[in-house]
Amino acid sequence: MESRYLTNEYQARNDHEPGYIYLMEAEGYHGLIPGCYLRRCKIGLSRNPQLRLENFHSNQPPCNIKILTTVYVQDMAEVETQLHQQFKKCQVKGLAKSREWFDFNPLQMPMVRYAIAKHDIHIFTFSELPFKLILLCLLGLLSVGVIAGRLTTQPVTPLQEKLKVN
Template sequence: MDLDEITTIIYQPKNDHEPGFIYLMEAEGYHGLIPGCYLRRCKIGLSRNPEARLDNFHRNQPPCNVKILKTIYVEDMADVEGELHQQFSQCNVELIKSQEWFDFNPVQFMIVNWEFEKRSLHVFSISDLPIKLIIFSMIGLVGVGTVAGRLTSQSPMQPQKQLAK
């Protein structure tokens, strides 16, 4: 193996234009006041593993309690994150090392949650359905099949004689 092959194996640049998660984190206990409004300090970011990102964040940042509020799975992490950052740029907190933190008032916070829901790719799973719904649906299908089977197994009806006028 030559040096170029070893470098390629060790360093593979991340492609953020692929499927993954967009997360919304909140720094708990941050209370900013704009006359009459409570602000929530939140971070919009991307990750292939949001829980590992939160752990890494706790290990490398000043001590503060940060929690993940919402994660969504998307087809292109970089595009969706960029759209959200642009949409909420007026809420951006000017920090030296990060441009992913935002201060949201209650209305803006409701809008950012709605935007997350709008962009979410829900991967449907049978476990999302209540068990009673599955059972009653199966019973209903068996019942419809039974009725349909009986109707098709009966001999065709004889045409009635037309009454003479």
């Protein structure tokens, strides 16, 4: 059987298509800079982040890696490039093989999560809302309607009639 790599059938991977952007963390990494605890994280792209994580566990140095967040995007390569550029100052220096690893301090982690989350194209469905929240909102709207109805049906006072005439 002839390999497709030996023939001209091989097609380069196209990352400019829908998929996931993930934020993974190397657990147990304690990058201590005077007064600062750093978290070593990887911002990457994948069509299957869980499979990517399994590949990390079988191919990477002896440290645990966990997925912190994933978002679904229309153009994986474009979003990944934007995020890498945005956090370029946090990039781990000296890694010849990868520029996808970053050291984030505790103040930067919420910014990273927000920057990733704003690219999410998740389509909202009402089934994701808790039933109690929906019920509470409906009761609130009903209350506002009752109050508004009472305010508009109050009897007119003599002073209000005088003001209407003028």
